[in-house]
Amino acid sequence: MSQLEILQWFTQLQHPFLDQFARVFTFLGNEEFYFIILPLIYWCISKPIGFRLFYIFIFSIYINSFLKIYFAVTRPIGAEGVNSLFISSAADAGSHYPHDSFPSGHAQGSATLWGYLAYIFRTSVFIALACSLIFFISISRLYTGLHWPTDIIAGVALGIGIIIIAIYVKNFLSKINVGLQLILAVIVPIILVFLFPEEEGFKFAGLLLGAGVGYILESKFVKMEISASFIRKGIAFMIGLVGMFAIQEGFKFVFPDMFIFDFIRYALIGLWGLFLAPYIFVLFKIYDKEEKGYFPTFTNRM
Known part of the structure; x- marks a missing residue:
């Protein structure tokens, strides 16, 4: 099955009821949400965790934006048989829309944020919650017809990879x-x-x-x-x-x-x-x- 066929299948599932869930998961991957959750953790929960999460997350989004412009993959908006929803969430995400599809910022951002918090807290309940959020935020980008499947896979992989690198970097920083x-x-x-x-x-x-x-x-x-x-x-x-x-x-x-x-x-x-x-x-x-x-x-x- 081609990427276009996968997207056509996902967008055929669109329904006003499911659209509301997609809207919520779209917001959970938007810049506005991150501008709320990141300072919330630093100001109200834990300064060390909040700082590390802030720094790792912003670096992850820097990498994401760099790759979007470098690869300049056109989004599937307007592709045959693909009905795209909430286009403004994509148009507001960067300066090179619509040629900024790869990798998905929603997938990478959610994998970085929730993946790192899962690593920190390490309880079965929180890990399950984190994995569920990453999955549904990522899938929502296919359901809304705003990203290709490879965008999602690359975004999640990059988010996890950046977390792993950050864990090793802390060992260097602790010695200076x-x-x-x-x-x-x-x-x-x-x-x-x-x-x-x-x-x-x-x-x-x-x-x-x-x-x-x-x-x-x-x-x-x-x-x-x-x-x-x-x-x-x-x-x-x-x-x-x-x-x-x-x-x-x-x-x-x-x-x-x-x-x-x-x-x-x-x-x-x-x-x-x-x-x-x-x-x-x-x-x-x-x-x-x-x-x-x-x-x-x-x-x-x-």
């Missing part, structure tokens, strides 16, 4: 001092910009720079301790989100429409999320300071 970590947090994103001088490359590299520097600064000067109170967590989360989206949208009107300013804007988002927002939480007594600091490495699980 904080000063060298700070240097790497600045140099690596700059190198990534030169390797991928497109809009997405500037944005994701900026996020990595802001997040890396922000986490190190937070660990040294802020040392936020996440409260056990759900009310305090909720307040912190709302303040953090408002600040993050204010930077993301507000600076569009301040900065010229140039890639370098996208880099700066997204670096500020990363810096806000991992350093400035925690500083605000501690300053206004929403969260307390930790009695003992910690070193910003990839080695601590919690």
